[in-house]
Amino acid sequence: MILPIGPIHPALKEPVRLKLKTQGERVISAEIDYGYVHRGIERVMQGKTWQKGIFLAERVCGICSYVHTQTFAETFEKIAGEKVPLRAQYLRSLTNELDRIQSHFIANSTYFKALEHETLFMYMLHLREPVMDAIELLTGNRVNMGWNVVGGVRMDAEEKHLNSIYQIITNLENEYDKYVEMFDEGPLVSLRSRDVGKMSKKDAIKGRAVGPIGRASGLKHDVREDHHTYQDEFDWKVIWRKEGDNYARTMNRFDEIRESIKIIKQIVENIPPGDVRTKIDIPAGYTDWRNEAPRGEVSYFVETNGNLIKNISIRTPSIMNIDVCGKYMLQDVATVADAVATYASVDPCVACTERVVILNEKGEKKEFDGLHNVKYLK
C-alpha cells in the first residue's frame, strides 16, 4: 500500500509529498515529489545589478539566509580577484557561526517534535532564543539581516556588542550540556533514534550527501576546510561520526554547535582593528564559489558583464539530502512514525531546494542527477 504524506501535513515543515510504500506498519521504500514552492529566483536575478542581487540571494532560504549572501558576495569578490579586510572576514565568520548554531537548534527541535518529545523541543527553542538575540544585536535584524555587501559588511561591530555576544555564548555553553545529556542518555529517545534510518558511507557517497547528514555517515568533509578565513585564522576541527542513523545526525549537530562556540570565542578574542568595507570594481567574468551552510555545501555559479548578473545558478545542500533520505534512509524502517522522524532528522528545507524544476526533452519532470543537466552550464 502506498501511504501519501503531504504536501500539507502537520508532520512536515514545508510543502513536499512523501509517498511511503508500506507493508502493514513497516515502511519498505519511499519516493519524494518536489515542485510545490518553485519561485524562479535565479531567473528573477538575471538582468539585475549585483548590488540588488545580494538582497534576492538572501531570500533563497528561510533559515540559513545568511550564508547565501556571504557566498554571493565572495563569488563576486573572486571575480574581482580581491579579498575583503580581515576585520570584515572575522565579522562574516562570526555571523556565519551564530547562524549555524540557531539553524542546528531549530533542526534538532523539529526532530524532537517528530519524536513527540515536546519537552526537548521547547528546550531547544529556548536555547535558540538568546542566539537570535545576539544576531539581532549585531546586525539589526533576526533572519533576513541585510548585513553582507560585496566588499565587506554594512556596519562595524562595537566593543559592547562583541562583549555581550561573548556573554550570551558563554551562558549557552554552560547551560546546554544538560540538554544534550537528556538526549544522549534518555532511554526513550535513544530507543526511537538509534539504528533507525541508517545510511552507509557508500550510499552517502553515491547519493552525494553533504553537511551533517554526510558527516554522520562517515564522510569526513567540510567546505570550511577550504575557506581562506577558517584555514588561516581559526583553530577548529571537523566533526564526524560513523553510525549513520538518526542519533548520529542529531548528535553531529550538537557537537558542531560546540565547535561553533569555540570559533566564536576565538573571533571575539582576536578580532583585528581596521576597515569593514572596501569598494570593489567588478570586471566581466564567470566563476564559482562554495561555502558551508548549516545544512551542507552551497555553491554559486555566476556570470556577469561587470554591472549586471548575466547568469546565476545556485546549488543548495537540501536537494541532495532530501534525495538520499528518500533513496537510502527510508529503506526498511520499522514504523510510519519512524519514517516521519527520519525525514525530520535530515533537516529538509524545501524552500531552498525548489528554485528550479528540471525537465527532460518531453517536458516531464526529471530526477536530479548532477549539475550537468542544468541548461545554462553546458
Added chain:
Amino acid sequence: MSSLIWYLYEFARKSWAESFAVARTNPEIVETPDRFRDFPEVFPEHCISCGACTAACPAPNAIRLVRSEDTAEEEGKAYPVINHRGCIRCGFCAEVCPTVPKTITCGENHLIREEFTILPTDRMFVIDDYLCIRCKKCLKACPVPGAIYEEDNKIIIDQSLCIGCEECLNNCPVKGAVKGIFISHIQEQKEIINLVVNTLEESIERKRDDITHLSDEEVYKFDLSITELVERARSILANDELILDTFQKITDRLKLRIVTWDEDKCKKCRLCVDECPSGAITYDEKENVIKRDTKKCLRCSTCYQTCPFGVAGYFVSRFLLDPTSLEDGVIHITVKASQLPIGAD
C-alpha cells in the same frame, strides 16, 4: 441553563463592572534593540527627486516618487513614499541617497561613507546634436520630468537629473544619436580607441599600392577580421560590453583620411612646403628631396589641393562593423578618392 444563570450572576457583580471599566492592555515590554532596522524613514524636505532610491530598490513597487499638488504660489514638492507591504527593509535606498542630510534613513545605514552612495550604473547618456533628428521620442520616454529638455531647437540631457535608466537610448530611432558613454575606465577606453585607429590605419597602409591607382569613380573594398584586435583589447580591459560598445562607436563615426605621396611625379617646386600648416612637409637641400612626416601630418588635404602635378593623393575611408558581436566579427572598409578640387588658386 444553570451555567447561563451563573454567567448573568457574574456579570451583575459590582467588582466585575469595575474591573471591566479600568481594563487596559499591559504596557509594551518588548524593547527595540538599538541597531534595529525598521522601515526607512523619509524626510521629504531634503529630497531632490533624483530617483536614485527607486532605481536601486530590489523589491517591485516598494518605493515610488510622488509629487504634491502645484499651487499658484509654488511648485509641488517631490518625495519618496514607501509601501510597507513591498519593502524588504534592506536599506539600499538609504545607502544610495545622495542628499546631505539624507532624505531616507534606515537603521544605522545612513552612517555609511560617502563613496558608496553611488547609483549602480556606469554610463552617462548624451545626445549627439549632429545626428539628432529632433523626433523627441527620448523626451517622451524619459521617466524623470525635466531630465531631457529642448532649448534653441536642441535636445539636451540634464546630467544632474538623469537616473541612467537607458530609456532614451532604447527609444531613439537613429543609431548613434543617443550615446551611452562609459564613465569608468576612461584611460583604458582611450587606449582601446588608439589601438583600433592605429590598426585600421596600418591595414590601409598595407594596401597602399592598390589605393594609389584608384580612379575618381572607383571604390576599393576589403575586410578586416577583428579577432586579434579583440584579444589585444581584452588584455587592456576585460569587459566585453565596453569593448563592443567602443568598437561600434568608432566604426560608426570614424572617417579616416589618407594622403598618398608619389615622389616620381615631384618637380621640386616647393609650393606645398609653405602651405603645410603643421610643418610636416620639408625640403632637404643636400639630397634635393621633398619629405613628408606622416606622424606630424594632419590629413588636412592642403598639399593635395596645392600641388599642380598630382604628387599627393587624397582618399577617404569608411568603416562598418559586421556582425555586431565580438566573435568572428569583421570590419568592412571602403576607400574612395576624394572629390575635392585640385590646384586651387
